[in-house]
Amino acid sequence: xxxxxxFRTFVLYPLIVIGWELLLHDGSLRIExxxxxxxxxxxxxYRLIGEYRVRRGGGGPGMDRxxxxxxxxxxxxxxxxxxxxxxxxxxxxxxxxxxxxxxALITLAALAWFQLRVQRDxxxxxxxxxxxxxxxxARVKRWVPGLF
Numbered sequence: 001x002x003x004x005x006x007f008r009t010f011v012l013y014p015l016i017v018i019g020w021e022l023l024l025h026d027g028s029l030r031i032e033x034x035x036x037x038x039x040x041x042x043x044x045x046y047r048l049i050g051e052y053r054v055r056r057g058g059g060g061p062g063m064d065r066x067x068x069x070x071x072x073x074x075x076x077x078x079x080x081x082x083x084x085x086x087x088x089x090x091x092x093x094x095x096x097x098x099x100x101x102x103x104a105l106i107t108l109a110a111l112a113w114f115q116l117r118v119q120r121d122x123x124x125x126x127x128x129x130x131x132x133x134x135x136x137x138a139r140v141k142r143w144v145p146g147l148f
Contacts, residue, residue, distance in 0.1 A: 005062070009087045009110065010043060014094055017103045030099055038093025046086030049075050053083070063121050070129045072136050078145040080122075080136070084114045085143060118142060 001007045021029055050061045052074055057067030061083075075082040091110055095103035125133050141148055 005087065006046065009090060010046075013091065013103075013106050013110075017094055017098060017100050017106065020102045021098050021100055032097050032099060035093050035096035039090055039097065040093075042086045042088070042090025042093055044086075045089060046083050049082045049086065063124060066124065066128060070125075070132055070136065072140070077140065080140050080142050081114075081118055084118065088114065 002012065018029065053067065053071050053076070054061060056074070057069045057071040059065045059067040079085060088107070088111055091103070091107040094100070095107050122133075122137065126137075
């Protein structure tokens, strides 16, 4: 289970950050409720877009079972990695809602790790789908629509 990215993001990291914050603050959490919706948004983005990609592209939810068909519509028309972006949004929500330095460090480390993972995934997808994927890369940004 620890090898599962979704387990780490949505279960392990929150438990670590909550435990750390409880230790730092004598058993109480300082929660900023305005940022809690980011947790829900990030998780739902990961989950719902993952289901969408499996329905449209086949394969499994991760690159262990890559898609059989290239999916470039729906959320993938705006961002090449909306599922990974969901992870980052969730971790950002965790960091901000608990005002946690450890959460921020985990989020930054995860962001760097996802960037490396995306580069590896994109090589595999170029090999699998060829020019249509290269065209898709030229048309759709990796992370944030219209920016980068």
